[in-house]
Amino acid sequence: xxxxxxxxxxxxxxxxxxxxxxxxxxxxxxxxxxxxxxxxxxxxxxxxxxxxxxxxxxxxxxxxxxxxxxxxxxxxxxxxxxxxxxxxxxxxxxxxxxxxxxxxxxxxxxxxxxxxxxxxxxxxxxxxxxxxxxxxxxxxxxxxxxxxxxxxxxxxxxxxxxxxxxxxxxxxxxxxxxxxxxxxxxxxxxxxxxxxxxxxxxxxxxxxxxxxxxxxxxxxxxxxxxxxxxxxxxxxxxxxxxxxxxxxxxxxxxxxxxxxxxxxxxxxxxxxxxxx
Amino acid sequence: xxxxxxxxxxxxxxxxxxxxxxxxxxxxxxxxxxxxxxxxxxxxxxxxxxxxxxxxxxxxxxxxxxxxxxxxxxxxxxxxxxxxxxxxxxxxxxxxxxxxxxxxxxxxxxxxxxxxxxxxxxxxxxxxxxxxxxxxxxxxxxxxxxxxxxxxxxxxxxxxxxxxxxxxxxxxxxxxxxxxxxxxxxxxxxxxxxxxxxxxxxxxxxxxxxxxxxxxxxxxxxxxxxxxxxxxxxxxx
Numbered sequence: 001x002x003x004x005x006x007x008x009x010x011x012x013x014x015x016x017x018x019x020x021x022x023x024x025x026x027x028x029x030x031x032x033x034x035x036x037x038x039x040x041x042x043x044x045x046x047x048x049x050x051x052x053x054x055x056x057x058x059x060x061x062x063x064x065x066x067x068x069x070x071x072x073x074x075x076x077x078x079x080x081x082x083x084x085x086x087x088x089x090x091x092x093x094x095x096x097x098x099x100x101x102x103x104x105x106x107x108x109x110x111x112x113x114x115x116x117x118x119x120x121x122x123x124x125x126x127x128x129x130x131x132x133x134x135x136x137x138x139x140x141x142x143x144x145x146x147x148x149x150x151x152x153x154x155x156x157x158x159x160x161x162x163x164x165x166x167x168x169x170x171x172x173x174x175x176x177x178x179x180x181x182x183x184x185x186x187x188x189x190x191x192x193x194x195x196x197x198x199x200x201x202x203x204x205x206x207x208x209x210x211x212x213x214x215x216x217x218x219x220x221x222x223x224x225x226x227x228x229x230x231x232x233x234x235x236x237x238x239x240x241x242x243x244x245x246x247x248x249x250x251x252x253x254x255x256x257x258x259x260x261x262x263x264x265x266x267x268x269x270x271x272x273x274x275x276x
Numbered sequence: 277x278x279x280x281x282x283x284x285x286x287x288x289x290x291x292x293x294x295x296x297x298x299x300x301x302x303x304x305x306x307x308x309x310x311x312x313x314x315x316x317x318x319x320x321x322x323x324x325x326x327x328x329x330x331x332x333x334x335x336x337x338x339x340x341x342x343x344x345x346x347x348x349x350x351x352x353x354x355x356x357x358x359x360x361x362x363x364x365x366x367x368x369x370x371x372x373x374x375x376x377x378x379x380x381x382x383x384x385x386x387x388x389x390x391x392x393x394x395x396x397x398x399x400x401x402x403x404x405x406x407x408x409x410x411x412x413x414x415x416x417x418x419x420x421x422x423x424x425x426x427x428x429x430x431x432x433x434x435x436x437x438x439x440x441x442x443x444x445x446x447x448x449x450x451x452x453x454x455x456x457x458x459x460x461x462x463x464x465x466x467x468x469x470x471x472x473x474x475x476x477x478x479x480x481x482x483x484x485x486x487x488x489x490x491x492x493x494x495x496x497x498x499x500x501x502x503x504x505x506x507x508x509x510x511x512x513x
Contacts, residue, residue, distance in 0.1 A: 178369050184327070185381035185432070186357030189350075275329035276363060 002167045002203045007210025009160040010254055013153035014246075015215050020149055021241040023142040026230075035102040036116065036130045042070075042096050044124035049097050052122050056101050061111050064102045070095055096126060157257055164203045164261025168196050172269045184275045193266045197259055204258020208251035215242065278302030279467055280326065280436065285335030285345075287321050287491075295321035296332070297491035303469060305435075308462040310478040311471040313488035319471035322488065323438045326469070327359055328352055339436070357385050360429030360466075364441035366421045368413040374400070374424050375409035381432045399431040403457060419450040426454070430461055437461055439470040443477065451477055459483075 038056075040049055049067060056065045068076070073095040078084040103112070112130055119128045172179070182192055219242060227237040280303040287296040295318045303309055311319045324330040325337060328344050336343045339355075347355060368377050378399055382392045400409055403423035413421055422442060429437060439458060443451035455470070455477060462468040462483075472478055478485060479499050487495040 177367065181367055181369060181380060182384060183353075184329075184356065184361055184367075185384050185428070186353040186355070187384045188353045191353075191384060275324070275327070276367065 002163060003206035003210050005163045006160045006203055006207025006254060006258070007214060009156040009163070010207055010211035010250060010257075011214040011218075013149050013156050014211055014250055015218060016145055016149035016152060018215065018219075018241045018246070020142055020145040022239060023138060023145060025238070025240050026138065034107070034131055035100060036112070036119075036128060038099040038101070038119055038125055039127045039129070040097045040099070040124050041126045042094075044097060044126075048122075048124035049099065052119065052125060053099060055122070056099070056119075059115065061104050061107045061115065062101050063104045066100045068098045068100065070097045073098060157253075160204070160207060160254070160257045161261040161264065164200050164258045165265040167203060168199050168262045168265035169269055171199050172196060172265060176273070179270070179273060180275050183273060189270070192270055193263075196266050197262045200258035200260070200262025200265075201255050202258070203261070204254040204256065205251055206254075207258065208254025211254065212247050212250055278307075279305035279340060280469075281338040282325075283336045283338070285325065285332045285337055287318075287325060287330060288333040294491050296325065298335070299491070299493055300335075301486065301493060301496065303467055305467055306462070306465045308459065308468045308481070308483040309470070310481065310483055310485045311469065311488060312473060312475055312478060312485055314473065317488040318491035319473075319488055320440050321491075323361075323440050323469065323471055326436075326438060327356055327361060357381065357432060358435055360432065360434035360437040362422075362425050362429045362437070362439040362442045364444035366413070366425040368421055368424055368428075370413055372412070373409060374405065374411050374413070374416070377413065377424055378409075378427045378431050381428060385432060395431055395433075396427075399427040402430070402460075403427045418445050419453070422446065422450075422454060423457070426457055430466075434466065436467045436469070439468070439472075441472055442470065443472060443474055448477070455481055 038052060040052075049069075053065055053067055056062045070093045074087065074093045077095060078087055081087075116128050116130055119125055179192055219239065223237065223239075230237050282299050282301050285296055285299045286294060288294045297318075299322070311322055313319055321330060325332055326339070326344075328347065332345050335345065337345045342355075344355060369380070372380075375396055378396045379392045382395055387395070396409070400406060403426050405420060405423055405427065408416065408420065413424065416424065422445075426439075426442070429439075437458065442458070443454050446454060451474060458468050458470055459481060470478070482498075482500055484496070484498045486493055
């Protein structure tokens with residue numbers, strides 16, 4: 001029972017930490033290729049599209065430029081959507097031509113903003129979408145998760161310590177007669193404390209094992225839908241953080257919190273222990 | 277100075293009750309003393325002061341020339357390892373066998389299991405509990421439980437043996453037997469102090485008797501062994 005309570009208390013902040021680490025990893029991956037998409041108006045002429053492409057190619061902060069014609073966009077959409085037959089019925093292609101540009105490394109937000117504004121002023125350009133927006137949202141979410149995991153780690157860590165302390169306190173109460181005899185025959189404070197510190201380690205360590213199992217089960221449960229979600233953003237799921245080091249740290253943290261709880265309990269109770 | 281010396285010792289509890297009031301006395305090495313008096317006279321508190329289970333409010337208690345009233349907490353365990361204590365209700369550990377109960381002080385003192393066995397068996401022989409080392413306290417009679425408590429107190433070969441109403445729950449024959457056990461430990465040089473209200477029994481033990489009333493010593497005398505009981509205590513094994 002104590003193992004489960006401590007396990008849940010450890011699993012929540014540890015799980016959030018994993019979420020945060022993986023979000024940061026995703027951010028780094030996406031930051032590796034930030035860019036923008038330019039969607040042209042439906043009646044934009046190939047010359048206008050070419051002019052915008054040439055403008056971007058000549059811009060130093062742009063690394064690559066790729067044009068997707070309206071016909072290519074339609075063909076791609078047919079492939080993805082499975083609505084090929086329905087689209088055949090349309091008189092004209094509803095999709096615009098577009099252009100995808102990838103920024104050079106080290107581009108600043110100000111340059112992106114200036115470039116976006118200039119592109120928006122070009123004739124034939126319908127909309128400019130900067131992928132940076134997603135990035136910023138992801139960064140914000142990552143930051144929230146990070147702070148949340150710290151707060152929860154403190155709160156649930158205190159919970160784990162208190163649960164261990166009260167469990168050790170119960171163990172002490174159950175063995176008061178024995179402790180009095182030990183004190184009477186000259187046992188040192190260390191000798192009296194030691195078994196209860198072992199209790200604390202076992203509670204904390206066991207809690208760490210339960211937390212690891214809970215996180216492993218959670219990862220197994222959310223992996224397929226997460227993989228599918230990331231696939232839709234052309235991302236592969238590359239889970240980081242849940243490795244042997246993470247498990248060792250989780251067990252060590254569990255054990256440490258257990259010892260801390262046990263220390264609090266033995267200090268409080270044994271200091272006031274009278275022999276008989 | 278005796279082996280144990282109390283100088284103007286007072287123990288006053290938070291409720292204002294003085295269990296021991298300005299007591300000064302001493303106990304020679306190898307002596308046997310009975311503390312007697314009515315319930316609440318201060319006998320148990322007197323013994324608790326000697327093992328520093330309680331701290332005197334005032335005064336000094338010297339044991340082997342060391343004032344234990346001022347002894348730091350960290351030094352108390354080693355001090356207590358040299359004192360054997362027996363209680364009326366034994367305070368045996370119900371989940372441990374007779375052997376393990378008696379072995380507890382030796383294990384606390386850090387003796388090897390070989391030495392523990394070497395010391396526990398003679399201690400059990402002394403209190404006539406041979407063959408009962410594997411039993412649990414609940415399987416023993418009250419007298420046997422008391423003798424396990426005595427074996428636990430003496431197994432460490434203490435210089436001082438304290439007993440608080442050790443015959444309180446026993447019939448007269450068993451009580452005499454237990455008192456004779458204490459006398460035998462005293463004969464091998466252990467300083468023995470026994471708190472008991474069984475005046476008729478302790479009058480026959482031929483030892484010093486301190487009578488307490490309201491925490492004060494009101495009489496201090498030595499009794500003679502009645503004729504016919506001189507050699508009843510026998511030899512220590």
